Amino acid sequence: MLIEANGIVKAYSGHVALDGLNMNVKEGSVHGLLGPNGAGKTTFIRILNQMTRQDAGTLLFDGREMSLDDISQVGYLPEERGLYKKMKVGEEAIYLAQLRGLSKHDAKVRLKYWFDKFEIGEWWNKKVEQLSKGMQQKVQFIVTVLHEPRLLIFDEPFSGFDPVNANLLKEEILNLRDKGATVLFSTHNMGSVEAVCDSISLINKSHVVLDGNVKEIKRQYKEGKYSLTFQGEVGDLGKVADIDIISSKTTDGITEAVVKSATKAGANEMLRNLIAAVELSEFKEILPSMEEIFIQQVNSK
């Protein structure tokens, strides 16, 4: 485990932002930090960055109590991010890299590599204010990962990116993970969670209400929903026991339907029941999306 947080408590005057938060993040994984606005995600990220201290609880980084010295091993791309508008792009990137502990020379060499990779090399001597928003965000991303930190924290990284660049970013994040970096990924965008996260923690009202491997969570929350295609009318399904029809559509004697087992029956059992009643041509289990799980969890508590 790269990060082990135990019983983290943080209260601001009058309101408790985190109330005994526990979270483990495995080294080399992409971990999603989910939760509605005001759940305490940003507070936890700031504690991780040593920008503020927890009131109680322990935070271990690589097995040791996390301290200011570990900051050089963390790269943080905040949700509210900006650059000095009047500085030249290259100078500013070098400056921010130096603040993260890189030497001027190393910063230059690595920046050259990344600028070429993101095709913004010719902007090196331009002022930041001349860059488009997307290009500024590329620069911010580069500066975040430049010092090759072990822990990368991205807060809503895709906001403001067009789909092409969002995809580029997603690939880079997965690339960095494959090279050994651990990524903590805070977002509201559930689609991107399914695309990149290995595991998640869902925070609601200062507590972690759900955490674990994404695939396991989805299995755990499956509701016995299936999609199927068969020859015949919807009425034919009436003969099947233990079935609720959620939606259906019949064209030319072929029906596509989404059904749900009232007893949350497994695929085999459902299949047996269906085979007895209709001529199946397609059958698939529908797992709940992270979005559905998110909404269900947040609303139920």
Added chain:
Amino acid sequence: MSKIGLIIEREYMTRVRKKSFIIISLLMPIIMLAVTILPTLIMAYSSVTTQKIAVLDETKNYQSVLANTEEIEFSLISDEVEESLRATYQSRGFDAMLHISGVPTDKSNIQLYSEKTLPIDVTRSIEYTLRDKVRHDMIEEFSASSDGVDSLFNAVNNVRVDIATMKQTTDGEAKEDNAAIGIVVGLVAAMLIYFIILISGSQVFTGIMEEKQNRIMEVLASSVKPLDLMMGKIIGIALVTLTQLAMWGVIMGIGSVVLSTNFMPDVSSIESGAEQVAAATGESNPVANVMGMLGTLNIPLLISMFVIYCIGGYLLYASLYAAIAAGCDQPSDAQQLQMPIIIPIIIAIVIVSSFGMKDPNGAAMFWGSMVPLTSPIVMLARIPSGVEAWELILSLVLLVASFLLTTWIAAKIYRVGILMYGKKPTFKDLVKWARMK
């Protein structure tokens, strides 16, 4: 390089490379030179009016050499006591009164009373004439048997006449003129500190607010300790200001040397042929004359105190500005919150401008020079007219103690404030942040 060094470097370099910085650094001293020198030059070249001077020479030895020139008309008065002449010379149509009671190399033996300040070359012309007379007398008294030519030469060379120019107010009170110049110098120094604190302080303010507004603050705060961030900015901007002052000093220094050598010979230099000419023709150098009068002030003390109070006052105010800026992300919020900082600066300048001239050592000026928020401005206005050592030390101790305190508190507020967005902070919030662990 340490991180605070990096921050100082960035703050400094981005500002110093700005066009506006370079322009102000070059233009300002030129304007200031023009403003100080032009009136003197105009006065010097346009003063063709003849000054009537009543001369009361108790020794009867020197009055004979005072010959009328185009500019000066001497009238020798005898058989009258100094007091009565001083009371009446104006009503008798004289512009000034010269009183000689002994050898004029001793300042207490020679005074020049006037209601208005006389053109400086008039004073100089009298001084040179009398100096030559003293020299003449020395050579006449010389006998080869006594000391030898070398010692005579040295003695002659060392003769210096410095008239005490006494400004006579309407109520008859006479004051040495240089005191007034001291007060003016003090006022100028106080104003300069006022501007430096106000301008640099608000630079700290806008610098921090910019970082919040363009949202780079959170990136910075996750890489650097807040204290480093704050101090880096404060020190960086201080260095920019010092650089600017140094440039002004150098340019004005060079400028006044060029002006004084080009326009007229330098009076403060030891005897030179050119000076003799100047004396003989009654012309002299207005620039050098002002310099000469400034020479009677304790310049090293003034400059060192200026630098110390300037830095101390700046650190005090800059940390207050930083604390408040940390909580603001809208310029509109900022103005209201800046008010409590600006008020003491304005109080200081009000004290100086209403009491600095009249009563430089009165109660208002005394307390103003002790309270740390006003002392950098008020004390500077007092120093040229003379301040007790204990007052100076106490005021400095208070200033240092309070800027250490404000920096400490400001750092605490700053640490919390930079992460707060979207809500205009109240002073209650600031207090709360300062007390947060």
